[in-house]
Amino acid sequence: MKKIEAIIKPFKLDEVREGLSEVGVSGLTVTEVKGFGRQKGHTELYRGAEYVVDFLPKVKLEVVVPSELLDRAVEAIIKSAHTGKIGDGKIFVTPVEQVIRIRTGETDETAL
Numbered sequence: 001m002k003k004i005e006a007i008i009k010p011f012k013l014d015e016v017r018e019g020l021s022e023v024g025v026s027g028l029t030v031t032e033v034k035g036f037g038r039q040k041g042h043t044e045l046y047r048g049a050e051y052v053v054d055f056l057p058k059v060k061l062e063v064v065v066p067s068e069l070l071d072r073a074v075e076a077i078i079k080s081a082h083t084g085k086i087g088d089g090k091i092f093v094t095p096v097e098q099v100i101r102i103r104t105g106e107t108d109e110t111a112l
Contacts, residue, residue: 001096001109002070006061007035008081008089013059019080020063023072028063038086056087064096066109
């Protein structure tokens with residue numbers, strides 16, 4: 001099993017969720033986060049005064065998938081989150097050793 005963490009632009013969330021659903025991903029966790037990468041933030045104008053926004057709003061998706069579904073899930077995220085502009089985000093993939101569903105006690109892939 002693998003855990004996919006994806007940091008994406010907030011307005012792309014629905015497209016990514018639909019793309020993951022189409023490849024068979026049944027559940028995910030979403031967190032609103034702030035951060036910056038190569039964008040380094042940006043300058044905005046508010047009531048005539050300029051100020052720097054260092055941390056940009058992003059969305060972090062977390063999903064655990066069986067290893068055989070990994071490539072299709074990652075491709076679905078890339079395809080649906082891509083705008084071609086700076087700040088599209090990043091995807092991190094890590095191994096998952098064990099999953100346990102608290103309610104039923106099911107483990108590993110049956111718990112997904």
